[in-house]
Amino acid sequence: MQPISTRRFLQIAGLSAAAFLLAACGKKEEAPAPAPVASAPAPAPAKVYVVGTDAAYAPFESQNEKGEIVGFDIEVVQAIATKAGIEVKFVNTPWEGIFNALGQGDRDMVASAVTITDERKQTMDFSAPYFDAQQLIAVKEGSKVAKFTDLKKLKVGVQTGTTGDEAVTQLLGKASTSIKRFESTPLALKELESGGVDAVVADNGVVIHYVANNPGGKFKTVADKEFVPEQYGIALKKGNTELLEKLNTGLASIRADGTYDRIFAKYFGAPPAAAPAAAASK
Numbered sequence: 515m516q517p518i519s520t521r522r523f524l525q526i527a528g529l530s531a532a533a534f535l536l537a538a539c540g541k542k543e544e545a546p547a548p549a550p551v552a553s554a555p556a557p558a559p560a561k562v563y564v565v566g567t568d569a570a571y572a573p574f575e576s577q578n579e580k581g582e583i584v585g586f587d588i589e590v591v592q593a594i595a596t597k598a599g600i601e602v603k604f605v606n607t608p609w610e611g612i613f614n615a616l617g618q619g620d621r622d623m624v625a626s627a628v629t630i631t632d633e634r635k636q637t638m639d640f641s642a643p644y645f646d647a648q649q650l651i652a653v654k655e656g657s658k659v660a661k662f663t664d665l666k667k668l669k670v671g672v673q674t675g676t677t678g679d680e681a682v683t684q685l686l687g688k689a690s691t692s693i694k695r696f697e698s699t700p701l702a703l704k705e706l707e708s709g710g711v712d713a714v715v716a717d718n719g720v721v722i723h724y725v726a727n728n729p730g731g732k733f734k735t736v737a738d739k740e741f742v743p744e745q746y747g748i749a750l751k752k753g754n755t756e757l758l759e760k761l762n763t764g765l766a767s768i769r770a771d772g773t774y775d776r777i778f779a780k781y782f783g784a785p786p787a788a789a790p791a792a793a794a795s796k
C-alpha cells in the first residue's frame with residue numbers, strides 16, 4: 515500500500531466528515547434529533563394544511579394574471595386559518611376527483627364552493643356553513659325559458675358532479691342525452707355562448723359573475739324558487755374532528771369580529787344581513 519500523505523489524509527477525513535454531516539442532516543428531516551437536555555423541546559415545524567380548490571369558479575376561486583389563487587373562499591379560509599393559528603396552502607385541483615384527493619389524504623380540506631349535501635356527508639365532514647347559494651339558469655337573451663321545468667326539452671350544460679348536474683339530471687332523467695357535462699362551469703357557459711347548449715344551470719354567484727363579466731355573450735339569468743337552498747361548507751376527511759373544530763372556531767370568530775362581513779362586502783357589495791336593504795337603496 516502507498517503511504518498516504520498527511521494532506522491527503524486530511525482531505526479524505528474532511529470529505530467523510532462532510533458526508534457524515536450531510537447524512538445527519540438528511541436524517542434530521544425524518545426524525546428530529548432529541549432536544550438537548552434542560553432546554554425546552556424545539557417546536558415541531560408547523561403543519562401546512564393543503565386546501566384543494568377548483569380555481570375556475572370566480573368569484574369564489576380563480577387564478578389571477580400572476581397565477582395566484584384568489585377569491586372569496588380563499589380569503590374566508592385564510593382568515594379562518596389565521597384565527598385558528600394554522601397555516602394553509604391552496605392547491606388548484608380539478609373538481610372531478612377533488613373529493614377523492616380529500617379521501618386519500620392528498621388534500622386536508624376542500625374549499626371550493628362545495629354545497630353541503632346529505633349524500634356528501636356520508637363520505638366527508640363539513641364545517642359550519644359559510645355561504646348561502648342557489649342554482650340559477652343562464653340562457654341567451656332571446657330565450658323563452660322562464661322557469662326550470664322549461665328546460666325539459668332543451669340541451670342543458672352543467673359542470674360534472676355539481677349540484678347543478680344533480681338538479682338537471684333529476685329533471686331530464688339519468689339517461690338523458692340532452693345533458694352536456696363540462697369539466698368546469700365557465701366551459702359550460704362558453705358552450706351556451708356559442709349555441710352548443712340552450713341553457714346552463716349552476717351556482718347563482720358564479721353565473722351572475724360570469725354574465726356580468728361577459729356582456730358580449732348576451733346572456734340573461736332566470737331564477738326559480740323551486741331550486742332548493744344550498745349552503746357552502748369546507749369539506750374535510752371524515753373523522754378529522756380536531757381540524758373541524760379549529761375551522762368552526764375560526765369561522766365563528768371571523769363572523770363575530772366583522773372580518774367575514776368585510777370579505778363578503780368586497781366580493782358581493784354588501785354584508786349578507788344588510789344586502790336586501792343596501793340593494794334597494796342603490
Ligand code: ARG
Pocket residue numbers: 567568569570571575609626627628629630675676677678699717
Ligand atoms: N356548489 C356546487 C357543488 O357543490 C358547485 C361547486 C363547484 N365548485 C367549483 N369550484 N368548481 O356541487
